Every structure is written in structure tokens, then in C-alpha cells.
Amino acid sequence: MKISKLKILQSFLQTKHWTDIEKLRQFQQKKLRHLLSTHKDKFYPNSLNLEDYPIIDKAIFMANFNQINTVGITNEEAFNIAITAEKSRDFSPVFRSKQSDIAIGLSSGTSGNRGIFLVSQDECALWAGYILKRMLPKPYFKHRKIAFFLRADSHLYHSVNSRLIDFKFYDLFQPLIQHIEKLNQQQPDILIMPANALKRLAQMEDLHISPKKIISVAEVLEDDAKEQIEKRFRQPVFQAYQCTEGFLAHSCEYGNLHLNEDAVYIERDWIDKQNGRFSPIITDFNRESQPVIRYRLNDILTACDAPCPCGSVFARIKKIEGRCDDILIAQTKNGQLFDLYPDFIRNTIVGLKQPPQEYRVEQVSGSLKIYLKPMNNDLINDISLALNQLFEKLKIKPFHLEFLEYTEPPLHQKFHRICRLKK
Ligand SMILES: [Zn+2]
Incomplete structure (x- = not known):
């Protein structure tokens, strides 16, 4: 897929630092009016009022895929292209519409619950310019080597390749150890990886790189992982909240x-x-091939009201805590349902005097399966005691606790330290 370098540059130059809240609100209203008056799909209503649009989620979005996309591709065709690409690990095929080549990406999820995202050449250029401006360290016009670890490659990412940017894709379907040599050769200035893979990379002894900027993507970045990575590479860890649905933060x-x-x-x-x-609930100003309007994401974010010393008027978030499916469902003592947020469990376990090196917690109805490394009686006692104190404090019925040996999850699956398994 050919992406216009000029359009990337334009997008890069137009992306700016917003320090005036009034101007930002005016800009948003202008963009919204434009989107709502020009979207060309057959699904959303025709109205200039955002409240007239239904709030949708991935299931509704996918059920209406053929009506929402404006490039004339069916759900089945798009899936076939995307799944063939994932299986062969060759991500070059695109769908050719009348106006543009269309890159197709799959969002993570269980097999019946995967979203398909379409990106045209122009959208790709816009995205590339935008993300480069938001994430590149200054000075901007300097030669940079980027190492990008992902589960699936995409035209989107290669669009940033240029004379100034040497971009290499590292496939997370391969064991991390097999990438060490290539990394040592490339000597990336910028390292972009899911949080859990980054943490494991920080433990590799044969790795000799010193990236200038480290960016964690796709998974919850936990404080202890952040600390470990920063200690190893002597650089702060930044985050990009980039998913197939958009680049959100x-x-x-x-x-x-x-x-x-x-x-x-x-x-x-x-x-x-x-x-x-x-x-x-996101409304993307710039998606035309597949408009995204009032699309509710299944993520839990925590708001932060404090202004930022960087001067940006963009709303801050304290953290990305996980998916809504990561919320454990407990019961109060009088039988009402109670949302037990993953952070409650996380803070209890990492707050121990001697926390485990690794752990995972899965709720299966009234039980919590707790996977531990190392697995020993002291740790089991400490965790049981601390969790039961937490349940008591929250006035919820205690869970049955079951302790098992921790095994490393495969890197190509999105990592959820704490989650609830559906029966
Ligand atoms: Zn800031």
C-alpha cells in the first residue's frame, strides 16, 4: 500500500500542542459538525446532534459492519483477508476499493468477538503523522531507529518508514529470545512494546541496547513493571493508548x-x-472508510482533574486499569453484587512485605485461582491473610482461594493479570 509521505508530513505539521481550552472546544465542535454532516454510511442517523446517535459497542459495530463501512467490503471478505494475513504472517494484502487501498486489522478478542478495522491510505497518512508528532522525542527531524513489537504487523506501521525513520517490526509470535540478536544489531533509539513483553525484555541478559525512548502499548502498565523497565534501561517509560479502534491517549x-x-x-x-x-465512548473525527461514532470501549480508565505542567489542555487520565471484563464480581454480605476492581487485588498483592515475583488471578464464579511464582507456604499464607482482610474491609463475602503454580503466558496473547473467566 502506497502512503503519501507528503500527507504524513502535513499531518505531522498540523498536529499541535493545545494550551487554550476554548479553542480546543471550538475545534472539536467544528470537527463534529463536519463528521456528522458528511458521514457516508448507511447505519448512523442523519443528524447534526451527537445525542441522536446510538451508543454502540463492538458487537453492534460488527453486526452492522456492512452498513457502517463506506468502501463496499463485506464482513466476510474483510475477515478472510485479515485471517489469511495473520496465519501466513504476511500482512501485505489489502482490499482495493474504487478510491483507495484499504488495510484491514483485527482487534484482539476471543474468536467470536473480534473487531475488524479498515484504514484507507489517507487515514493511514493522517494517523502516522499524528502519532509521530505525539510520540517522537525532540528534535523531530533526526534519524531514528524504531523497534516495534506487535502481534500483527500492519500497513499502518510501515507508513512511518522514511529516510529519517528506520522502522522494524518484531513479531510477538516468535519467542523473545529469538529477537535479541536483531535488536542488538538494530540498536533502536525507540522501543515500542506491550507492557508485559517489555518487562520480560528488561530481564534478558544478552540484550545490549540503550533506547532513548520506551513506549508501552496495548496492556496495562503496572507500577512495579514500570520501575523494573526504567531501572534496566535508565529511561522513563511512556505510554501510547493505541488500539485498533484508534489512538486514544x-x-x-x-x-x-x-x-x-x-x-x-x-x-x-x-x-x-x-x-x-x-x-x-469514542467518536473519531477522521475515520471515513468506517466511521466510528459513539463507540463504547470495554476499558476502565481513571480520570485525573489536575492540570499538567506540560500545559496541554487535553484531559488527563491517571491510569488505564484494564477491561471491564477484568472487574471481579463479588457479593456483599447481604447478597448484592459488588464490583471488585482489579486494582484492589493488585494493590493488596504487590503491597505485601514480600510480594511474589509473578502472579495471576482468575475468578471462576465464587473462587479465585491464584497463580504464584514462587509457590510456597509463606506466600500462600500472606496472600490469604491480606485478601481476607480486604474482603472484610469491603464487607463482601470471602472468595474461595485456590493456589497454583505460575506459568509464563504466551506473549502473542494480550496479558491480563487479573480477570474474570466467563462460564
Ligand atoms: Zn502533560
Whole structure:
């Protein structure tokens, strides 16, 4: 797929630092009006009022795929192209519409629950310019080597390749150890990886690289992992909240996460307003091949009201805590359902005097399966005691606790340290 370098550069130059909230709001209204008056799909209503649009989720979006996309591709055709690419690990095939080549990406999820995302050549250029501006260290016009670890490659990512940028894709379907030599040769300045793979890379002894910027993507970045990675590479870890649905947030030079409010309009669906937890409902200003309007993501974000010293007026978020499916369902003592957020469990376990090196927690109805490394009686006793104190404090019925040996999960699957398994 050919991506116009000129359009990338234009997008790069147009992407700016917003320091005036009034101007940002005006810009958003202009973008929204444009989107709502020009979208060409057969699914969304014709209205200039965002509230007239239904709030949808991945299931509704996928069920109406053929009506939502404007390039004339069916759900089946798109899946076939994307799945063939994933299996062969050759991500070059595209769908050719009348106006443009269309790259096809799959979002993560169980087999029946995967989303398909379409990106045209122009959208790709726009995205590339935008993400480079938000994530590249200054000075911008300097030669950079980027190592990007992902589960699936995409035209999107290769669009950033240029004379200034040497971009290499590292396939997470291969064991990490097999990438060490290539990394030592490439000597990347910028390292982009899912949080859990980054943490494991930081433990590799034969690795001799010194990246200038480290960016964690796709998974929850936990404080202890962040510390370990920073210690190994002697650099702060930044985050890009980039998913197939869009590029939603980035960490600024101060390491604080900001929503990309000049690219995406974000409404908040509060799940725990008192503590600032919400799921984002996103409306993407720039998607034409497959408009994304009021699409609710299944993620838990925590809001942060404090202004940022970087001066940006983009809303801040304290953290990305996980998916809504990561919320454990407990019962109060009088039998009401109670949302037990993953952070409650996480903070209890890592807050122990001697926390485990690794752990995972899965809820299976009334039980918690706790996988531990190392697995020993002291740790089992400490964790049982601390969790039961937590349950008591929250006034919920205690879970039955079951302890098992921890095994490393495969890197090509999205890592969830704490989750609830559906029966
Ligand atoms: Zn900031």
C-alpha cells in the first residue's frame, strides 16, 4: 500500500500542542459538525446532534459492519483477508476499493468477538503523522531507529518508514529470545512494546541496547513493571493508548497520560464516578472508510482533574486499569453484587512485605485461582491473610482461594493479570 509521505508530513505539521481550552472546544465542535454532516454510511442517523446517535459497542459495530463501512467490503471478505494475513504472517494484502487501498486489522478478542478495522491510505497518512508528532522525542527531524513489537504487523506501521525513520517490526509470535540478536544489531533509539513483553525484555541478559525512548502499548502498565523497565534501561517509560479502534491517549513529556482530544471526541460512561472510573465512548473525527461514532470501549480508565505542567489542555487520565471484563464480581454480605476492581487485588498483592515475583488471578464464579511464582507456604499464607482482610474491609463475602503454580503466558496473547473467566 502506497502512503503519501507528503500527507504524513502535513499531518505531522498540523498536529499541535493545545494550551487554550476554548479553542480546543471550538475545534472539536467544528470537527463534529463536519463528521456528522458528511458521514457516508448507511447505519448512523442523519443528524447534526451527537445525542441522536446510538451508543454502540463492538458487537453492534460488527453486526452492522456492512452498513457502517463506506468502501463496499463485506464482513466476510474483510475477515478472510485479515485471517489469511495473520496465519501466513504476511500482512501485505489489502482490499482495493474504487478510491483507495484499504488495510484491514483485527482487534484482539476471543474468536467470536473480534473487531475488524479498515484504514484507507489517507487515514493511514493522517494517523502516522499524528502519532509521530505525539510520540517522537525532540528534535523531530533526526534519524531514528524504531523497534516495534506487535502481534500483527500492519500497513499502518510501515507508513512511518522514511529516510529519517528506520522502522522494524518484531513479531510477538516468535519467542523473545529469538529477537535479541536483531535488536542488538538494530540498536533502536525507540522501543515500542506491550507492557508485559517489555518487562520480560528488561530481564534478558544478552540484550545490549540503550533506547532513548520506551513506549508501552496495548496492556496495562503496572507500577512495579514500570520501575523494573526504567531501572534496566535508565529511561522513563511512556505510554501510547493505541488500539485498533484508534489512538486514544499518549504520555506527555512529564509522563502523564492525556486523551487525544483533537483526534477523538470522548464521552465518559461512568462506572464508579466517585473514584473517577469510566469507560470511554469514542467518536473519531477522521475515520471515513468506517466511521466510528459513539463507540463504547470495554476499558476502565481513571480520570485525573489536575492540570499538567506540560500545559496541554487535553484531559488527563491517571491510569488505564484494564477491561471491564477484568472487574471481579463479588457479593456483599447481604447478597448484592459488588464490583471488585482489579486494582484492589493488585494493590493488596504487590503491597505485601514480600510480594511474589509473578502472579495471576482468575475468578471462576465464587473462587479465585491464584497463580504464584514462587509457590510456597509463606506466600500462600500472606496472600490469604491480606485478601481476607480486604474482603472484610469491603464487607463482601470471602472468595474461595485456590493456589497454583505460575506459568509464563504466551506473549502473542494480550496479558491480563487479573480477570474474570466467563462460564
Ligand atoms: Zn502533560
